[in-house]
Amino acid sequence: MNSLWPQLEPLLPHVQKPARYIGCEDGMQTPTHGPGIVSWLLTYPDTYEIGLPNQGLQILYEIINERPDGAAERSYAPWTDMEAVIRRERIPLFSVDTHRAGGDFDIIAFNLSAELTYTNLVNCIDLAGVPIHSARRADSDPLIGVGGHCTYNPEPIADFVDFVVLGDGEEAVGDITELVREWKVAGKNSGTREGLLRELSKLPGVYVPSMYEVEYDGAFLAGVTPRYSDVPATIEKRTVADLGEWPYPKNQLVPMTEVVHDRLSVEVFRGCTRGCRFCQAGMITRPVRERPAEQVSRMISEGLQRTGYDEVALTSLSTADFSGIESVVKNAVSDKGTDQISVALPSLRVDAFTVGIAAEIQRARRTGLTFAPEAGSWRMRQVINKLIREEDLYGAVESAFSQGWRRMKLYFLTGLPTETDEDTLGIAELARNCVKLGKTHKSSASVTVSVGGFVPKPFTPFQWFGQNTESELQRKIGLLRDDTRRSKGVQLKWHDPKATLAEGITSRGDRRLGPVIEYVWRHGGTFQEWSEHFSYELWLEAMAANDCDVDWYVYRHRTEDEVLPWDHLSAGLHKDFLWQDWRDALDELGLEDCRWTPCYDCGACTGYGIEHRVASATPPAGGSQGTGVDLSSGGSVPVVLQPRPKIDAGAVGS
């Protein structure tokens, strides 16, 4: 019923990769819709290949569909050829599950993981036949919601969305469903949408931008304040206390066509306390919440059996820090009784212990190893609090080459606070030294250096830092290019500084950027994440046309007393903690991982009455990334210990 499939089917032979529009995934659901059921269209504003593997959307897809009052389907941004076809044929954005029109859903909810997808967000709303501005929507229009890491500063997209979910969505989607159901059952009567939005704004973790007044003091923001007394002044993020209670996705979707990360994913923990100062994910997802090791092992073995995948990724912000890593890896590798299963650790810690684990699990297919030292000098790494000593890196690299790897990838950032040319060139020096180590094992040893321009993010100690200009980033990349030109075995890759600038515009912008995003979209600027579609000139033109100054928004250092566009939102972190950490950064002072040291009172645990939930009070072998931390103080810190499964101590690594 209501399926657009008969209209879509004859069009599919005329578009590239038609399989991305058919659904048919293993694990796909075809929920029943009805008067008492709140329907969600979970949308990823980029292609199917990028969006399908997104675990956040898959988790919510299952949780909503398990509810008797919920129905969830999925949608992805149609590629430009498909968009042209459906616009011509007047077919709206559709779900891939039952090919239902976007406008027929009660809620269209987007996952926002990257700022450059904002124009696709607007495009998808428009394709669904919904007015792009929240203020213009009728009572019967779908509600537009967003979640994901970018929404910690939702101000640039505030005009386009009805509600924002901060933090973990597992519980919030249920609360929202209940409120929307009441409204739907009552008939979505004319004039009631405003009332619903006001009720939504009172839900923990839910931010309704239209319920807030924004005041400016000249160019500066004076404040974002509630328009009504019952609307909260500060919106706290949602945090799921125990990941063990949420073993999702239970039926990970298996696509019928190729996608990125085409493998089983099991999330082993959420949160990170390494305290890397550039890393927004590490800051906003605190505290650390580990999944019980037995549950991880069960999700791996059941997941592999169900999906038929031969690869599983253990996901988190630093998987080698997972205290159950040894037992989980051992089980995963031995469980199937075959050496054809490989385990991927997408975020490796830089030390020999980690390489030992990698060697254990990549017996089947040994691809490449990726490390992220992030900066080229010890001084710089103290500033950013990525406390890897050179001997840690060389130890890891030596260990990897000696165990048969021939290629290595190193990730770095440039444009970091206080960065000098010496720091930048340190990247090339590190890479050359790694190649030198590799050559003693294999003459074909090579190292790929991938350099990205640093974009300061909200809720990090670097949120006050003025981003390097586009030309400064170009200069630094030029330095590296010149310096590595004759370095055999070092291959340099870099992220386009122009795209870094566009990310910078939206990363810390305020509501005055809404028209800028709209301008870029209206001038055809979709798929800005894709280099072939990214248009630097369009962004500059849009900024100029709307009297927004790039210098002011992107390159300017903020002061301590400045009201930031996200000050009315909270990731649990105290602003004075972040400011202190920013001062510490400038003083080149490193801060140890608080999982195994006393608390720094960042606010994330204490504010929510949650504690780090780890399986061990002692840090994993390999130490705290060479911080030289006295690790004996582990027991005195606020951690909840999970029962730890017995493992064979000599099994892996160390």
Add this chain to the structure above:
Amino acid sequence: MKNDNVKLRICFDKHGKIRFTSHRDVARIWERTLRRASLPVAYSEGFSPRPKLSFGLALSTGHESDAEYLDIELDPDRTDLAMDLESLATELSGHLPVGMHVTDMAFVDRRTPSLQETVTSCIWQIDVVDVDADTVARAVARALAAEDLVVTRERKGKQVTDDLRPLVLSLDVIGPIEADDAGSVAGVRLLAELGTQPRAVRVAELLAALDPPLTERRVVRLHQWITNDDTAERSDPLSAAVSPAPAGAM
């Protein structure tokens, strides 16, 4: 290297939405399906071991089929040659996506030449649209009467001309068809037998070579045939290859 792997030949179909998956997609679907059924598939040696599967002639993305074939090599030490292939077929179909089923399978001699080498022709049901039956009939008659049907295509950056005519083994107009629930729309149905050696003629290039060119809508591969050069007898890739050795398999 000694290879005494057991070879299993599978015939399967592909209909409905899943027909928009590519040949590569289908290969990956099969790899997962076989792992889910825990079949002891043999793997290649080397740095990046791959399961030993070999597919027959690629089916164009968007086309349906009643007759797709796949050869699987199984580890002889872990393969029970007396296994019940009917129940295995049911199990595999259960793991395949909606629209794909195993329709037949048998152990074949491991020296059986590949599907690519031995299949000589395919039967295609081709529905064309936006055209009346008379025009189709005239286009077909012209093609059959022609001495050659020359097409030009790009191959490795060079223009290559081919004559399709010898590979058009038969081409018949079945007649007008009405729209139905099974996915057919109003149009004209053709039945074609197209040769595959030395290369397989694609339906799209045949239709483009007709005068006037025709627009395909629904295309179904109905059969793949192996014609014996000496006897001119036609058999399908399964019955042609069933080996006497693991008798009673299916």
